[in-house]
Amino acid sequence: MSGSIPASPSVEAIGPAAATAPRATAPLSPSREAWRRFRKHRLAVISLVVLALIVLGVLAGPLLWPTPIDAIDFTSMLQGPSWAHPCGTDAIGQDLLARLMYGGKISLAVGVAAMLVAVFVGMLIGAISGMASGRLDAALMWVTDMFLSLPQLPLLLLLIYLFRPALQSVLGEQGGIFVLIVVVIGGLRWMPLARLVRAQFLSLREKEFVEAARALGASKLRLVVRHIMPNAMGPAIVAGTIEVANAIIAESTLSFLGVGFPPDVPSWGRMLYDSQDYLQIAPHWALFPGSAIFLAVLSINFIGDGLRDAFDPRRVI
Amino acid sequence: MSRSYLLRRITLAIPSLLAISVILYTILALAPGDPLGDIATNPNVPPAVQLALRAKLGLDDPIWQRYLHWLVAMLQGDWGFSFTSHENVATLIMQRLPVSLALFGCSEVLAVLVAVPVGVLGAARPYSLFDMITNTIAFFGFSLPTFFTGLVLILVFSIKLGWFPFVFESNVTAHGLAWWWIEFKQSIMPIAVIGLFQGASLVRYVRSSMLDVIRLDYVTTARSKGIGSRRVLIRHVVRNGLIPVVTLVAVQLPQIFGATIITEQIFRVPGIGSLLISSILAADTPVVMAVTFVYACLVVLLNLIADMLYVWLDPRIALR
Numbered sequence: 137m138s139g140s141i142p143a144s145p146s147v148e149a150i151g152p153a154a155a156t157a158p159r160a161t162a163p164l165s166p167s168r169e170a171w172r173r174f175r176k177h178r179l180a181v182i183s184l185v186v187l188a189l190i191v192l193g194v195l196a197g198p199l200l201w202p203t204p205i206d207a208i209d210f211t212s213m214l215q216g217p218s219w220a221h222p223c224g225t226d227a228i229g230q231d232l233l234a235r236l237m238y239g240g241k242i243s244l245a246v247g248v249a250a251m252l253v254a255v256f257v258g259m260l261i262g263a264i265s266g267m268a269s270g271r272l273d274a275a276l277m278w279v280t281d282m283f284l285s286l287p288q289l290p291l292l293l294l295l296i297y298l299f300r301p302a303l304q305s306v307l308g309e310q311g312g313i314f315v316l317i318v319v320v321i322g323g324l325r326w327m328p329l330a331r332l333v334r335a336q337f338l339s340l341r342e343k344e345f346v347e348a349a350r351a352l353g354a355s356k357l358r359l360v361v362r363h364i365m366p367n368a369m370g371p372a373i374v375a376g377t378i379e380v381a382n383a384i385i386a387e388s389t390l391s392f393l394g395v396g397f398p399p400d401v402p403s404w405g406r407m408l409y410d411s412q413d414y415l416q417i418a419p420h421w422a423l424f425p426g427s428a429i430f431l432a433v434l435s436i437n438f439i440g441d442g443l444r445d446a447f448d449p450r451r452v453i
Numbered sequence: 454m455s456r457s458y459l460l461r462r463i464t465l466a467i468p469s470l471l472a473i474s475v476i477l478y479t480i481l482a483l484a485p486g487d488p489l490g491d492i493a494t495n496p497n498v499p500p501a502v503q504l505a506l507r508a509k510l511g512l513d514d515p516i517w518q519r520y521l522h523w524l525v526a527m528l529q530g531d532w533g534f535s536f537t538s539h540e541n542v543a544t545l546i547m548q549r550l551p552v553s554l555a556l557f558g559c560s561e562v563l564a565v566l567v568a569v570p571v572g573v574l575g576a577a578r579p580y581s582l583f584d585m586i587t588n589t590i591a592f593f594g595f596s597l598p599t600f601f602t603g604l605v606l607i608l609v610f611s612i613k614l615g616w617f618p619f620v621f622e623s624n625v626t627a628h629g630l631a632w633w634w635i636e637f638k639q640s641i642m643p644i645a646v647i648g649l650f651q652g653a654s655l656v657r658y659v660r661s662s663m664l665d666v667i668r669l670d671y672v673t674t675a676r677s678k679g680i681g682s683r684r685v686l687i688r689h690v691v692r693n694g695l696i697p698v699v700t701l702v703a704v705q706l707p708q709i710f711g712a713t714i715i716t717e718q719i720f721r722v723p724g725i726g727s728l729l730i731s732s733i734l735a736a737d738t739p740v741v742m743a744v745t746f747v748y749a750c751l752v753v754l755l756n757l758i759a760d761m762l763y764v765w766l767d768p769r770i771a772l773r
Contacts, residue, residue, distance in 0.1 A: 179589070282472050284704070285756060287748035289711030290729055294745050295480060297733045385598050389715060392600045393730055408600060412719075419608050426601035434596035441592070 170446040180442020183435035190432055194240035203231040205238045205402060217420060224420040226410065235402040236424055242403040243384050244432070246317055250383035253322025255376045258329025263360060265330065266337025277334070284327045292386065295320045296395050310401055317396060321386045329375050336368035370447030374440055381436040388429050404429045458764060466757050473749045474527070478520050481742060527746065533739035535732070542743045546725055550747070553724030556643055557713050561702070563648030564655055569695065571652075572659025576667060576694075577686055587656060594653025599712045603646045603719035610642060617642055621722045643720045647712045651705070658701045659694075666694040696766045703759030706752050 175181055208228050217224050222233050265276040296316060304312035340346060341364060349363050388405030390396035397403045399410065404425040411421035514522075526532070532542035571591075575584040611619035617638050627635055666672065667690050675685045714726030721727065725744050732740035 179592075282469055282476075284707070285469060285749075285752050286473060286476070286707065287710050287745065287752055288707045289714050290745040290748045291480075293729065293733050294477075294741055297736070297741065298480060381596070388598055389600060389711070393715070393718060394734060405600075408604065412604065415604060415608055416612050419612075422601075422604050422608070426598075426604060430597055430601060433598070434593060437592055437596050 174442045174446035177438075177442035177445050179438045180445075183438035183442070186431060187435040187439065190240065190428075190435070191244065194237050194244060197237040198234070201233055201237065203234045205234045206230060206400065224418065224424070226407075226414075226418075226421055232407075232421065232424055235407060236404070236428060239402045239404045239407055239425065240428060240432075242314075242397065242401060243387060243405070243429070246314070246321070246387040246403070247380040247384040247432075247436075249318040250321040250325070250386070251376055251379040253318060254325040254379050254383070255329060255372065256326075257323065258326035258375075259333050259365075259372060261326065262330040262333025263337060263365070266334040267341065267356065267360060273334075277331075280327045280330050283324070286324070288324055288386075289389065292320055292324060292390060293393070293395055296390065300395075309398060313397055313401075317387055317390060321383050325379060325382060325386075329372060329379070332371050332375055333368055336371060337364060340364045340367055374444045374447060377436060377440040377443055381433045381440070384429065384433055384436075459761065462757060462760055466753050470750065470753050473753070474524055474746065475520070477742065477746060477749070478523055481738075482516055482519070527743075532743045535740050536737045537732070537735045542739050545728065545740065546743060546747055549723055549725045549728050552722060553713060553717065553726060556640065556647070556717070556722060556724060557709070559640070560644045560647035560651060560713070561709070563644055564651035565702075567649065567652035568655035568659050569691075569698075572656045573663055573686065573691055573694075575656070576660045576663030576690075577682075579664060584660075588660075591653045591656040594649060594656075597650070599646050599650050600715050600719060602650065603642070603716055606642045606646060607719070619720065621720050639720075643716045643722055646716050646719075647709065650712055651709055654705065655698070655702070659698055662697045662701075663690060663694040666690050696763065699759055699762050699766065703756045706755055710748055710752070 208230060224232050226232060226235070261276055261280065265273045265280075296313075299316055300313060303316045306312065307315055341359075346359060346363050349359055354363070387396060387403065388408070391403050391405030392409045394409055397406050399406065402410075407425040408422055408429075411418065411425070414421055530543050532546075534540065535542055535545060538545070571587050575581075575587050578584060607619045610616045619642070621639050621643070622635070672685060672689055675689045676682070680688075710726075713724070714729060716722070717724045717726035718730050725747060729741065729744040729748075731737075732744065
C-alpha cells in the first residue's frame with residue numbers, strides 16, 4: 137500500500153495516454169504545431185499572402201514605379217486609371233499609385249509602431265498588476281477600467297489638437313506628427329492587452345512549473361521573464377496583431393478628419409480626406425486608398441483570427 | 454433590483470467621472486501655449502497689465518485650485534463661450550445633442566436587430582454553411598472603416614442612383630408624413646453605416662455567448678424533455694445567452710461614439726460629433742473641451758444604465 141497511491145490519479149492515468157495518443161508521427165515543436173494549426177485557417181493563410189503582397193508592394197513598389205509622389209501635372213488632372221497612371225491622378229495631376237505606395241508605408245509604419253507602444257505599456261501594466269496582488273493590482277485595474285471608459289476618438293482629437301504645434305516645432309513637421317500619432321494611439325489602446333496579460337499572469341503564477349522554479353530559488357524577475365512571460369505570449373501576440381489593424385484604422389480616421397498627417401504626406405486616410413470633394417467626378421481617387429485600408433485591415437484581422445486558432449491548444453479545429 | 458445596489462453603482466460612477474475630468478484638465482494644463490494667446494505675445498500690452506490680467510483670471514494659482522474652479526464652473530453649466538461663434542457653449546451643445554443621440558440610438562437598434570438573429574442562428578448550427586458565411590461577412594463588416602463605407606454609400610446611393618441626399622438637412626420645412634419621409638431618406642445612410650459596423654462586431658459576441666450557453670446541462674435537459682428545438686433556442690438559450698451581450702455593448706460604446714463622430718462629419722449631420730471636428734479645425738478650445746467632456750459623461754452614464762439592465766436581467770449579480 138505504501139507509496140502505491142499516486143498523488144493525483146487522474147494526471148497519472150490520463151497524462152501518458154493523452155501525450156502519446158494524438159502523436160502517431162514524430163512529435164512537433166510548439167512553433168511547428170502552431171503553424172500546422174494556423175494553416176488550417178484558410179482565410180488566414182490567404183490573408184498572410186495578401187498582407188505580404190501589400191508590404192512588398194509598399195516597400196519595393198517605388199523601385200519599379202519611380203514616379204515622384206509630388207510631381208504636379210496640370211495636363212492630367214482627376215484622370216481615371218490608365219497606362220500612364222494605373223490608379224489615376226488627383227486634383228493637381230499627382231500620380232495616385234506612387235502616393236498609394238508612399239501612404240502605405242506611412243500607414244503600416246504607424247500601425248506597427250503604435251502596436252508596439254500599446255503592447256509595451258499593456259504588458260508592463262498587466263505584468264505588474266498580475267504579479268503584485270492587493271492594493272497595487274486594484275489601483276492599476278481601476279486606472280485601466282478608467283481608460284477603457286474614456287471616449288477614444290474625441291480624446292485622440294483633443295490630444296493631437298493641443299500638442300501638435302509644440303511637437304512639430306521640436307521634431308519637424310512630419311516627425312512630430314508621426315511620433316504624436318503613434319504615442320497617442322498606442323497610449324489609448326493598451327487597456328485590453330493589460331487585462332489580458334494580467335489574467336494570464338494570475339493563472340500562470342500558480343502553476344506547478346512556476347512553483348518549481350520558485351522553489352529552485354529563481355528571483356521574481358527571472359520568474360516573470362523566463363517562465364511566465366513566454367507562456368503568456370500567445371494571447372498577447374493575437375491581441376497585438378489585431379492592434380495593428382486598429383491602429384491603422386485610427387490613423388486613417390485622424391487623417392480623414394483632417395487632423396492627422398499634413399497634405400504633403402499622403403497617408404491613406406489623408407488621400408481619402410482630399411478626395412471627398414471630388415467624389416462625383418473622380419471616384420477612383422477615394423476608392424483606391426479606401427480599398428487599400430480595407431484590404432490591409434481585413435487581412436490583419438484574419439491573420440489575428442488564425443493566430444488565435446494556432447495559439448489556443450484547447451481549441452479543437 | 455435593490456435600491457442599495459443602485460446607490461452603490463451611482464457612487465462608483467462619480468469617482469470615475471471625476472477622474473475623467475482630472476485627465477481632461479491635466480491634458481489641457483499640460484498642453485503648450487499660453488491661454489492668454491495673443492495678449493501674451495502682444496508687445497503693446499505692458500507687462501504690468503499682463504500680470505494683473507493673469508492674477509485676475511487666476512492663471513498663477515496652484516493647479517489644483519484652477520482645476521477646482523474649472524470643475525465648479527463645468528458642474529454649474531457655465532461652459533464658457535465659443536471662440537468662433539461667440540455663443541454659449543452649453544446652448545450650442547444642447548442644440549446638437551438630440552440629433553446625435555437619435556442617430557446613436559437608431560443605429561444601435563439596427564445593430565441589435567441585425568446581430569441577434571444572425572448570431573443566434575449561427576450558434577444554433579456552429580460551423581454550418583450559414584455560420585461560416587455570416588462569420589466571414591462579419592469580419593468584412595468590422596474591417597471596413599466607417600469613413601470608407603460612408604463614402605462608398607454616398608457614391609452608390611447618392612451620386613450614381615440618386616436615391617438619398619448626401620447632405621443632411623437640419624431644417625426640414627415639410628410637415629406630417631412628408632417630414633418623416635424626408636428625415637427617413639436623409640438619415641438612412643448614416644444609420645446604416647454605424648449600425649452595420651456595430652452589428653458586425655456584435656454578431657461574433659452574440660454567437661460566442663450563445664455557444665457558451667448552448668452547451669450547458671439545462672439546455673440538454675430541456676431537449677431531452679422533448680421540447681422543440683426552436684422553443685429551446687428561444688425560451689432557454691437566447692434569454693440567458695443575451696445577458697452578457699448587454700455588457701459587451703456597453704464596453705464597445707467608446708468605439709461607437711468614434712463611429713458616430715466620423716459619420717456625422719461625412720454626412721454633415723449637425724450633431725455634437727461634427728461640432729467637435731469643426732471646433733478642432735477652428736482651434737475653438739472651450740467647445741472642444743466641453744464636447745469631449747459630454748462624450749465622457751455619456752459613456753459613464755450609458756455604462757451605468759447597462760449595469761442596471763444587467764442586474765435587472767440577472768438578479769444574481771447584485772448579490773455578489
